[in-house]
Amino acid sequence: xxDPNSLxxxxxxPEELKxxxxxxxxxFKGHEGxxxxxxxxxxxxxxxxxxxxGTVRVWSLNGHQEWSARLSPDESVNIVRWRPNKDAFIxxxxxxxxxxxxxxxxxxxxxxxxxxxxxxxxxxxxxxNATTDGNNVIKKDTPAKWSRPGTKLEEKGVLLKLTVRSAIxxxxxxxxxxxxxxxSPRGQRSSVAIHTVSKHxxxxxxxxxxxxxxxxxxxxxxxxxxxxxxxxxRCYDLQRQELVKAIQPGARWISxxxxxPGGDNLIVGSYDRRLLWHDLDLSSRPFKTMRFHxxxxxxxxxxxxxxxxxxxxxxxSLQIFHGRIVSDLMESATIVPVKMLKGHKxxxxxxxxxxxxxxxxxxxxxxxxxxxxxxxx
Amino acid sequence: xxxxxxxxxxxxTDEPDLALPETKQQLLVPADIKRYGLSRILNSSSMLDTxxxxxxxxxxxxxxxxxxxxxxxxxxxxxxETTLTLKYVRSLIPPVYEASFEHDDWVxxxxxxxxxxxxxxxxxxxxxxxPSGTAIAVSSSGxxxxxxxxxxxxxxxxxxxxxxxxxxRKLVVWDYSEADDGFSGSLKPSMELWGHxxxxxxxxxxxATGRILSASxxxxxxxxTSSKRTAPQADPESLPAAHSNKxxxxxxxxxxxxxxxxxxISAHDEPVTAAVFHPHDSTVAYTASKDHTVKTIDLTTQRExxxxxxxxxxxxxxxxxxxxxxxxxxARHITLLDPxxxxxxxxxxxxxxxxxxxxxxxxxPDNEYSLVSGSHDSTCRVWDLRSARTGSADEGGGRVSEPxxxxxxxxxxxxxxxxxxxxxxxxxxxxDSTWGIVSGGEDKRVQVNRGRDILNS
Ligand SMILES: [Mg+2]
Numbered sequence: 001x002x003d004p005n006s007l008x009x010x011x012x013x014p015e016e017l018k019x020x021x022x023x024x025x026x027x028f029k030g031h032e033g034x035x036x037x038x039x040x041x042x043x044x045x046x047x048x049x050x051x052x053x054g055t056v057r058v059w060s061l062n063g064h065q066e067w068s069a070r071l072s073p074d075e076s077v078n079i080v081r082w083r084p085n086k087d088a089f090i091x092x093x094x095x096x097x098x099x100x101x102x103x104x105x106x107x108x109x110x111x112x113x114x115x116x117x118x119x120x121x122x123x124x125x126x127x128x129n130a131t132t133d134g135n136n137v138i139k140k141d142t143p144a145k146w147s148r149p150g151t152k153l154e155e156k157g158v159l160l161k162l163t164v165r166s167a168i169x170x171x172x173x174x175x176x177x178x179x180x181x182x183x184s185p186r187g188q189r190s191s192v193a194i195h196t197v198s199k200h201x202x203x204x205x206x207x208x209x210x211x212x213x214x215x216x217x218x219x220x221x222x223x224x225x226x227x228x229x230x231x232x233x234r235c236y237d238l239q240r241q242e243l244v245k246a247i248q249p250g251a252r253w254i255s256x257x258x259x260x261p262g263g264d265n266l267i268v269g270s271y272d273r274r275l276l277w278h279d280l281d282l283s284s285r286p287f288k289t290m291r292f293h294x295x296x297x298x299x300x301x302x303x304x305x306x307x308x309x310x311x312x313x314x315x316x317s318l319q320i321f322h323g324r325i326v327s328d329l330m331e332s333a334t335i336v337p338v339k340m341l342k343g344h345k346x347x348x349x350x351x352x353x354x355x356x357x358x359x360x361x362x363x364x365x366x367x368x369x370x371x372x373x374x375x376x377x
Numbered sequence: 378x379x380x381x382x383x384x385x386x387x388x389x390t391d392e393p394d395l396a397l398p399e400t401k402q403q404l405l406v407p408a409d410i411k412r413y414g415l416s417r418i419l420n421s422s423s424m425l426d427t428x429x430x431x432x433x434x435x436x437x438x439x440x441x442x443x444x445x446x447x448x449x450x451x452x453x454x455x456x457x458e459t460t461l462t463l464k465y466v467r468s469l470i471p472p473v474y475e476a477s478f479e480h481d482d483w484v485x486x487x488x489x490x491x492x493x494x495x496x497x498x499x500x501x502x503x504x505x506x507x508p509s510g511t512a513i514a515v516s517s518s519g520x521x522x523x524x525x526x527x528x529x530x531x532x533x534x535x536x537x538x539x540x541x542x543x544x545x546r547k548l549v550v551w552d553y554s555e556a557d558d559g560f561s562g563s564l565k566p567s568m569e570l571w572g573h574x575x576x577x578x579x580x581x582x583x584x585a586t587g588r589i590l591s592a593s594x595x596x597x598x599x600x601x602t603s604s605k606r607t608a609p610q611a612d613p614e615s616l617p618a619a620h621s622n623k624x625x626x627x628x629x630x631x632x633x634x635x636x637x638x639x640x641x642i643s644a645h646d647e648p649v650t651a652a653v654f655h656p657h658d659s660t661v662a663y664t665a666s667k668d669h670t671v672k673t674i675d676l677t678t679q680r681e682x683x684x685x686x687x688x689x690x691x692x693x694x695x696x697x698x699x700x701x702x703x704x705x706x707x708a709r710h711i712t713l714l715d716p717x718x719x720x721x722x723x724x725x726x727x728x729x730x731x732x733x734x735x736x737x738x739x740x741x742p743d744n745e746y747s748l749v750s751g752s753h754d755s756t757c758r759v760w761d762l763r764s765a766r767t768g769s770a771d772e773g774g775g776r777v778s779e780p781x782x783x784x785x786x787x788x789x790x791x792x793x794x795x796x797x798x799x800x801x802x803x804x805x806x807x808x809d810s811t812w813g814i815v816s817g818g819e820d821k822r823v824q825v826n827r828g829r830d831i832l833n834s
Contacts, residue, residue: 026753026798
């Protein structure tokens, strides 16, 4: 008789997989109401957040708030994402139907000028795009209206606003920083839009999506674009305008997903409490299904340079995993749960709403419905 | 109840003025005696016969005795009949709370010179304090030649000059003067030093040469002179006017002289968190970075002499008089590195006890074996390198030392330490023989803790 367990590959113990975050090291207080979103700047020196109080804020890693702007008197800031390049310092933040692009005044003059130039470049193009009819109403066939957000916000460094047709829940930048996609689940035909910053141009890549759009990401290196509806993630070739593959995680309702920096693997989180790892080379079905939470998973994220990933759940915790991908095609990823991070208080059945990783260090950041951000190291 | 039998002890010491005559080095002591009792015995007229008590600590096998002798023998698995060798050393005296100086915002840095303290606050202002807690002088605002953003660093160059830096990327050299009565003073900007592209995190000065080192998030270390006469012209591209479309910026800087660096050294791949002068050689600097390294830099050639790579981002550093560099890590410990052993990563000792990032370190002004660290865990901890134990496997082995004193924030006294240092992170600590341990942080206070006699406290 052979013990079947002896045939399984031995997983390393968590202690052998250090470093990974184990303790809450900073609590960021200031938001009123839920913090819905958080992101590290590309240089890892700043943290941006947004929440139900309609503000976007930028913090030092030591917890000191350095900048804030109220984007909306009544809408939540649902998502903030930094433009991924270091040549400029640009933060995208969405409140309601408005997507704002800001240059928080925390950088040197040369970087600030470069950043403003990136945002201003499109005003020439905008003139002949003529996207509005002059009454500030978006024409039926126009995906978005690009405008200046008004003196008050502009003095704060919020320099550009684009208004889509339905509330934005997700944003994701293309690696080169000229394209950003927005996802408005209730936007029907225009739920997914790709915006070209240098041209102040917005496009709808799909006229028909089977299901409600939940999230979208650009492929990290190829001209592919991933779109998640409730049950399926589709990968499109943007150049050929065709479907490359459809991935079926088996979740009832996908809350979000992330693409591994290598481009061949995905993690998917679901409201039905599952975290799924997909190897795109292997199958349209998940390579691994993980259930660590008693409540919905709201966000999932890969580390950009270390073999780590995390999810954030309404049960108030974050589960940290080691996830090493081997270049050998015959071998699958090693996935080991290494730590559950607890500290956020569950508030009105909502727990951790977003998670991000420091670009280099094994530190992660969480946005909580309890009104705090937390840095874990 | 059985009373334990006395234990035979042999006393040794490395302190010549405290040596016992050979006939008195062996003694039978009660098994339940602790450090204080032993210290009292050695100070007694029949032993050392000291004129005033000398507080002593006792090293048993390299580690400070913190329990009864009986418990120590049991924990070491030794029989009660063992003859125990105790090496006695002068104790570090406990840093007793003295005073707090209130600020309007977080305190990013503190430094002392003579009987004056300087603080750099997140409100952008430098303040000079007397020992009774009066702010004698406050620097001018951003509109009048001061800083326009939060400050993370301030150092006294002399009793008459300070230098400060922070998020606005410039250093300001201040001329400090005081009224004859000592109750008022003025801080006038003497010059602005431009060259960094990102925030300045840390400053070091060498008073004798008037040299300044700056550590910046741009990955570079600036070398500057405090002399306006000899300072190089600033690179016009580095000045705020170069790219600015804001007239206000132009107007603000017009009145203060603007100068550039003697050298701008690209030392690290990530933010430089500390730059310090070699304690005995002002042409050598140690730099520490979030890129995990501590480097030795020859300031004359601006070349890297050696590099020590650690496992973690380094958040703070201090040069110790014994040629070691103490590096505070984001992983909550301090590593003592020996930069003389080139190209190795071996640390001489690890100091464990903080529960959050170690963001500030200062060497003792009085001896070679102690230092103080400040951490986001809302404490300062005092370390005595004479005591060390063998690290566990989980600690990575090596020699490990633990804090001898933990200084909390006074207003938190008797309260639970806040999670994640919430509201009370220590951002800076200085140690001076007259001021004692001076620390500043998130609680908007400078806190002074001064050593007092261990036996009378
Ligand atoms: Mg594979």
